[in-house]
Amino acid sequence: GAVVSQHPSWVICKSGTSVKIECRSLDFQATTMFWYRQFPKQSLMLMATSNEGSKATYEQGVEKDKFLINHASLTLSTLTVTSAHPEDSSFYICSGRRGQGGGNTIYFGEGSWLTVV
């Protein structure tokens, strides 16, 4: 099956700094990518939907200036957590959708654990 890779898998950063997480589709072109956040023992909550070459669409309650999403190519989307704080510590997982029509499969990355100290 198709592969979506996230990097880094684990990251620890200091409070107030920014951290970037990459999401790459390795063997397909992802016209749409999704970013989810999962707090410990909770469900996955969609943060934003991004289409290549256009601005991301953020879900209600997600600060777009804090969580910068860039989808510059069909194989790469990045999530930058700016001025990170301990409450941003979470598991971030991306997914990519191959194709544009209905019925296309969505592939998830391995996820990235962010700890802000």
Place this chain on the structure above:
Amino acid sequence: AQKVTQAQTEISVVEKEDVTLDCVYETRDTTYYLFWYKQPPSGELVFLIRRNSFDEQNEISGRYSWNFQKSTSSFNFTITASQVVDSAVYFCALSELTGFQKLVFGTGTRLLVSP
């Protein structure tokens, strides 16, 4: 609005027992997809099944089986003869059939299979 409910927060069974994970969904769409994912402690999401709302046939894959009942808006997942390796959090999810196909996840059911 779409919503997925997994009422069972945690289930503990002994190896070789059968276990059913419940999933109830709400949607105004007449067509949609339903999914089950497994999330082991490492965190990655393992895709188990995608079911189109047009297809209400039950499906069996090895020790796994799924019961889709549109009349009760349920998509239950049964593991037969559970094994320790089945221990994980299982998520049921729903998406629209067309458009961006954003996934709406349930809260998950933590399954613990002990030897």
